[in-house]
Each structure stands twice: as C-alpha cells, then as structure tokens.
Amino acid sequence: MTHAVENPSTTRPHGLPKRAVGIDVGGTGIKGGIVNLDKGTLTGERFRIPTPKPATPEAVAGVIGEILEELLGREKAPAVAELSVGVLVPGIVVDNQVLSAANIDDSWLECDAGTLLRDLPGQIHTFNDADGAGLAEAHYGAGSDTSGSVMTVTLGTGIGSALVHDGELVPNTEMGHLEFEGEVAEQKASAAARERADMPWDEYGRLLNRYLVHLERLFSPKKFIIGGGISKRSEDFLPQVTDVRAPVVPAQLKNNAGIVGAALHAAEQTRRQAAKR
Incomplete structure (x- = not known):
C-alpha cells in the first residue's frame, strides 16, 4: 500500500x-x-x-x-x-x-x-x-500537499479521471462516461468537444463548473486537479469555476x-x- x-x-x-x-x-x-x-x-x-x-x-x-x-x-x-x-x-x-x-x-x-x-x-x-497521470499528480504534483481524496480530471479527446485517497489509487473510475446534462460527459465537456462547438473559453469554464459540481456531489474530493493539454490555458476557463467547494487547480507535471x-x-x-x- x-x-x-x-x-x-x-x-x-x-x-x-x-x-x-x-x-x-x-x-x-x-x-x-x-x-x-x-x-x-x-x-x-x-x-x-x-x-x-x-x-x-x-x-x-x-x-x-x-x-x-x-x-x-x-x-x-x-x-x-x-x-x-x-x-x-x-x-x-x-x-x-x-x-x-x-x-x-x-x-x-x-x-x-x-x-x-x-x-x-x-x-x-x-x-x-x-x-x-492522477497517481503522479497526487504524489508528486498538485495534490502532494493534500490528504484524503484527490480527483484528477484530464481534458482532451475525451475525459479521463483518477481518484486517489491518501495515496492509494481507486482504479478505472472513468468519470468521462458518466451521464451529464443528458449526454455522455466527454461528448459535451471534453477539450475536443469545446473545439467542435467553437465554444468561447468563458462559456467552457461555466460548463466545466457544472460538470465538477456534478462530480463533487458524487465523490466529495478535497481537491480537483485539471490535467490534459488544455491545462496550459487554465487561466482562460478556471476563473469561471466558482461553485465547487474543493479547490480546483491545474496539473503540475504536464507531459x-x-x-x-x-x-x-x-x-x-x-x-x-x-x-x-
């Protein structure tokens, strides 16, 4: 362990x-x-x-x-x-x-x-x-200062996820396949979905806010970490994530x-x- x-x-x-x-x-x-x-x-x-x-x-x-x-x-x-x-x-x-x-x-x-x-x-x-990616962030990156549950959400072609509790991985969580606002989450809220819809960054931030609220109701992590290539643009959309209790931070370890x-x-x-x- x-x-x-x-x-x-x-x-x-x-x-x-x-x-x-x-x-x-x-x-x-x-x-x-x-x-x-x-x-x-x-x-x-x-x-x-x-x-x-x-x-x-x-x-x-x-x-x-x-x-x-x-x-x-x-x-x-x-x-x-x-x-x-x-x-x-x-x-x-x-x-x-x-x-x-x-x-x-x-x-x-x-x-x-x-x-x-x-x-x-x-x-x-x-x-x-x-x-x-989530295990690395929990141990060495943006979650290394947080006990309890840390959830990493990677935004790319789809949505990946990782849930780590006190250093221990809960494997294969697949949060991108949850139903969210009547659709499969990654078909609506992934980075690729934002590009397909030509969605402005602030609008995407509000969408991500609703998605993370949904995840928080289910899992109550103490921190969310946002990964994937889109995390390089976190300042363009994370300011719109305002309704989540847990801190929401960009990933640190990148590629x-x-x-x-x-x-x-x-x-x-x-x-x-x-x-x-």
Whole structure:
C-alpha cells in the first residue's frame, strides 16, 4: 500500500527502489522514461517513438520493447533484477486485462497485456492512462500537499479521471462516461468537444463548473486537479469555476505525469507481489 507522507515530492514510499521505468501508450506517440521515485522526475530525457498504424497489441508491444531497450542501455538504468516497468494503456485495465478500447485499436479489447509483454525484461504492470497521470499528480504534483481524496480530471479527446485517497489509487473510475446534462460527459465537456462547438473559453469554464459540481456531489474530493493539454490555458476557463467547494487547480507535471505515475504504480505492484510470496 502507498502511504501518504508529509512531503511526497522528495521521499518515495517505503520499500520501493530508487528508480523504475514508465511507458505511456498514446494515440500518436509511445513515450517512456526512467523515473526517480524520490522526486517524481525523469532521470535523463524521455524517449518517444510514433505509435504504429494500425496500433495493434503486437505492433505496440514491439515499440515498447524498443523503448525499453534504449532506456536500459543508459548509465543510470535500473538493474534488470530489480526492474519494474509500468505501461499505461488508454482503456480500462483489470489484472492486466484490457476491458475497453474506446480510444485505441479494437483488437486491444480483451487483450491480456501481461501475456503480451511477458517476454520483456523486468516486472511489467499495465493500467489506465488517466490513472497514471492522477497517481503522479497526487504524489508528486498538485495534490502532494493534500490528504484524503484527490480527483484528477484530464481534458482532451475525451475525459479521463483518477481518484486517489491518501495515496492509494481507486482504479478505472472513468468519470468521462458518466451521464451529464443528458449526454455522455466527454461528448459535451471534453477539450475536443469545446473545439467542435467553437465554444468561447468563458462559456467552457461555466460548463466545466457544472460538470465538477456534478462530480463533487458524487465523490466529495478535497481537491480537483485539471490535467490534459488544455491545462496550459487554465487561466482562460478556471476563473469561471466558482461553485465547487474543493479547490480546483491545474496539473503540475504536464507531459511527464503518465510516465511518472506508471513507474510508481509498477514499483508498488512489484512490492506487493513480493510480499505475497
């Protein structure tokens, strides 16, 4: 179990290695990095390869292998004997089984990612991409000073979400698929939906205000963190979010959040499995 600590940005959870590897599978690129679990930062530059077309499980696995080979050739790479690798997938993932494929190739549906990646070095763990970003923000970013429940909402092509309570992830929350004002939330309130509707920023802020009020009624988090590329423009829409009790803040880790969260989750899962033996 990940324990809440007074300053997660400088102290890794007890019993974890100093470094692990995170890999984030996206629609246009697959990127990975070596993560310092003390600081939640990358050791060296991240390494990116374009996502293959079509992005079948086998093709993506090949690219993940290439990224791992590059990262493990670096001077400060973790030793294979203690290597944990987290892989983020844009779908619901339960026990390494991919149970949804809304934003990836349909061939991922029901894929056993654990079996797919079993020949790669290290202990491989897969989970949802928004969960990775939210876990990183809760430990090392905008939520690191907050106990209790922290909810990260990522606004992009769809809406991703992550709920972390006292450092522990509640996986696969999928808040973007809730019904909101008669529609699926991400079809109305995602960054892509704003662009499709050519919606002014202030109007979008008021829409997001209503959506976050809806989430707060259901989950009562102590803080909301807004992620995704749109968070760079937070000053254009967050001032209109006025009816939410909890603080609403932009994400801090930006493009590296997924890699950092993937590495942290993988190290945690490896430790738990070792404790059960």
